[in-house]
Amino acid sequence: MMSTRACGLVIFRRFKGPIEYLLMQTSYGQHHWTPPKGHVDDGESDMETALRETDEESGLKKEDIRIFENAKAELNYNVNKKPKTVVYWLAELIKEERDARLSSEHQDFGWFTLEDACKISHYPEMQEALRKFDKYIIEHL
Numbered sequence: 405m406m407s408t409r410a411c412g413l414v415i416f417r418r419f420k421g422p423i424e425y426l427l428m429q430t431s432y433g434q435h436h437w438t439p440p441k442g443h444v445d446d447g448e449s450d451m452e453t454a455l456r457e458t459d460e461e462s463g464l465k466k467e468d469i470r471i472f473e474n475a476k477a478e479l480n481y482n483v484n485k486k487p488k489t490v491v492y493w494l495a496e497l498i499k500e501e502r503d504a505r506l507s508s509e510h511q512d513f514g515w516f517t518l519e520d521a522c523k524i525s526h527y528p529e530m531q532e533a534l535r536k537f538d539k540y541i542i543e544h545l
């Protein structure tokens with residue numbers, strides 16, 4: 405069975421304070437929280453999808469962030485009994501004056517420390533990805 409594929413960016417910032425991760429809360433369904441991400445369109449690369457969805461959902465653009473292509477996490481879970489794969493890259497917000505904004509797909513967003521982000525994102529695979537990215541930041545950046 406073909407799986408659904410989505411891509412996005414786990415964006416962090418750390419200008420003066422602690423490392424914080426951007427999560428957005430859907431305005432539909434269970435109102436769950438995830439990093440900006442969405443379905444891959446025909447003919448699009450995974451990275452093109454990640455950047456397009458990040459722009460559409462958060463308003464943050466390529467020039468606002470630095471992407472770490474070596475820091476990548478893949479999540480696999482079922483949605484309505486159908487397998488779904490979500491690919492995330494790590495990215496850092498590099499413009500202090502820039503913030504996310506909402507689209508109609510979300511009702512709230514926030515910047516959370518690792519522990520708060522793990523609590524609010526709820527799903528074990530997402531928590532594992534966040535922890536892996538946090539380790540990458542501490543060890544490499």
Ligand SMILES: Nc1ncnc2c1ncn2[C@@H]1O[C@H](COP(=O)(O)OP(=O)(O)OP(=O)(O)OP(=O)(O)OC[C@H]2O[C@@H](n3cnc4c(N)ncnc43)[C@H](O)[C@@H]2O)[C@@H](O)[C@H]1O
Pocket residue numbers: 410430432433434436438441442443479481482483488509527528529530
């Ligand atoms: N219930 C709904 N009512 C109305 N419109 C809806 C809708 N669901 C989707 N839409 C529409 O679909 C569009 C989304 O398209 P996109 O923006 O292109 O795609 P997406 O982020 O991948 O969608 P979604 O929110 O469904 O994905 P997720 O895997 O997080 O979430 C999918 C499911 O998997 C669960 N989930 C999320 N992360 C998980 C994980 N790590 N492990 C297990 N389950 C997880 C979520 O709780 C959720 O139930 C929206 O514009 C909206 O209009």
